Amino acid sequence: MPSHLYADRPAQPPEPGTVDALISLTHRLRGDVDAVRRDTAGDGDDARGRWQRALCDLAVHHLDDLGEQLGQLKEGLPPVPEPAGLPSAAPETTAEDHRGRVGSAEWNLLTDEVTWSEELFEIFGRPPGAGPLPLDELGSTLFSEDQPLLTAMVTDCLVDGKPIDGEFRIVRPDGRVRTLHMRGEPVLDSDGCTATMWAVLRDVSELRRSRRAVRESQDSLRRRQEIARTEHRLAVELQEAVLPPWRGSLRFPRAHPSSLDVAAHCLPATNRALLGGDWYDALELPDGRSLLTVGGLTGHGVSATSGMAMVLGALRGMAMAGIEPGPLMGWLNQLLDNSVRPALGSAVCCRYEPGRRVLSWAQAGHPAPLLFRHGRGRALRPPEGVLLGATPGAVYGQAEERLEPGDVLVLHTDGLTPPGPEFAGGVPDAAERLLALAPGFSSAPSARDCVRLVTREFAGGEREDDACVLVARIGD
Template sequence: MPPHLSADRPAAPPPDGGPVEALITQTRRLKGEVDAVRRDAPADLTDPRGRWRQALYDLALHHLDDLDAHLAQLRDGPAPAPGSPPPAPPPSQVGSAEWNLLTDEAVWSPELQQILGRDPAAAALTLDELPSVVLDEDRPRLTVMVTDCLIDARPIDGEFRIVRPDGETRVLHIMGEPVLAPDGSTNSMWAVLRDVSELRRSQRAVRETRDSLHLRRPPAPSVRPPAAPSADAGPDPEPPPWHASLRLPRGGGPRSLDLAARHLPGATGSALGATWFDTLELSDGETLLSMGDLTGQGPSVPSSLATTVGALRGMALAGTRPGQLLSLLSQLIDADARPTLAGALCCRYRPATRTLMWARAGHPAPLLFRDGTGYRLDAPDGVLLGAASGTAYGQAQETLVEGDLLLLHTCGLVPGGDPAATSRLLDLAPRFAAARDARTCVDTVVETFGRTGRDSDASVLVARVTA
């Protein structure tokens, strides 16, 4: 198999970076603005609130640095061919490795040797030798990940700590996959390892300083299944649309969709960004289902989120289809004076024909469950809203049948953006088929993925076709 290349060895950039170059420009502009605000903001590090603010700025810059590096790798392409010396790289944060199980040979990139504090010319560690540099309490975790990969052919996605020769402890995030032979056996395993020590340190600083200030987010309102209003009771107050709006059609007539949703706060109570989910009955009898997340920090986030969801609702009521709606919404966000990026999923359901039209912008695709089997709907990808001006978004269409179940979720549902998340969700298909209603399905997702333990907030929405 071809060698796996590190993000720190760029080739010559193509003549025209196109949309990727635009994303890099946006990211670097945002980095500069965040850094300028951080420098101008008073930072009394003897005060817990001052430390908390400084830690949040540092955390935001860490995320932007990572985004900048990954986009640059995407733009620059693979490393130069052997024999063409690349420029001396800065201290690396990303390296790669491959372990051949047939020959017991291990091949590491120089960047990985650097991350572990080893001589680049030293022999790479085999899978049997790798635990020798891993912290004792993390060895069982690494063993389970590697065993699942080699025996059950599962992708690896997790973290463990290593001890460098100088005694320093570092946190590594590993993502890898098995390479299978034609008979289904595992020939080799490759992985990309990233040093996330500084990122985790920044997150811990934010959490600790927030806790010292007793900053607590108000609990998200729970979502009740729609029910016909009582004749002698006043109307229930409707929560803000970015938390939930799951209602019966006007007049309380027969419903075409059984709806339920849940907002799951991150374990750290992160003040960076926010998520939303929303449903709305439209004037033509169709139903809008939307979901997304918004970057940002501070008191402007609720205002930006309300503006985003309000604009989305308004354009949907005017009849704008999902693809065009996301294009217009991206222009609106891009024109805002406050630097913001948003991921979004916009669906429009027509009950008369059971047709679902949808588009997405940097957001997981909907999952469809039918007759005890689930699969991911395919559609053209779209960049985050506000990432590049003039972006066009593709649109897909799916015909549903009675009993079908749609599951929408934000990226934060699974800690660390686990690439196996979709498979884990699809494995719930038999339980969804046996569930009595949409709310039971949402409860199943929450039970499976847990209410805590994720790095950021998450939302999940289930819509079941009932007529």
């Protein structure tokens, strides 16, 4: 008989295999069980009728639980894996333990006769030859802290005629601990006094263990999410503290006619949680020259940004000490090779001398700087250099490039466009797309305007990592 709860449901069911379909099926099944329970309500107070009604009650109870869990799944909670190595007070159950999951009992208060079903003996691990437990001895099998609960339920049933509905834990003779759900009612005599008490007991140990696993996994997930949020916040704060907080163009050195007009920007990854270890920097050095650098370390999160802070700090210190770009790369390579947490990195380091307009530079497995002049662009020919941290004792070459007034130099990290085979076969990479901006770079009045061209070009793309771009325009 269909349930009245579903008279307003559409005739066409949801597609099978979806969470909505499972929820709809669970609701329909619950309605059918309700109908069966109503049909058995008039079967009298015989043992079979009580057994059927109790089983229907239990089925409704578990279908309600199933509906709630499917509702949580629909809301986006992650699937819960089968618990592995979950601590338990009892050994693992075997297939034999699952044969008698539901049992019935009846205690006659007038004759002290006790009747147990065969399944109930299996649940309690009690041999049938030992006979069923009297009601006053049932509590001896329970955990001590659960005994008051059983006493209260039985008292309410016998004295006040209330139905029994509760759970408690028992210790079987073999030492196994099981959780039982007990439902029962008093049977009154003609005088309205309790004559017998019947009950249906179900072993719900695995269900409760599964619920505990769900609860523990959800708590663990929340903790991991909170840790991830904290780490991301720390990584963002560290990145903001280390990278120059430029809001426009700067000049290096400040009082020279051939100084650099410099601007930079960091483009975040599509997934904002994947904060990487990319950097950009420009410094005026004590001898009047200027440092330009971009680079990045592998990885994400606090470890990547803290490593970036270490490398950038070392790079700044060595540049201030007058170390040339080539040897400087060698020292950075040794620093990463000897660090507590070894990492790989790529970088380009340039030193600009305004008096001669000469750029000296070195690279470590990094895209070469792009030079734009008179509306055309090209990549500088890179000197020898492997990834930082990849080869102990690696030697890094150094190249020079003479610049002209109005030249635009673009340094960038390799995260502007995502790598992979999907960008093969004629689709332009980051360098080609930047070179296509040559006319705009030549007509741009400042380095900041050049950076705006880059951000507009790459703002809509999918990026797996952060990307940094630094633009330097040679003064007239």
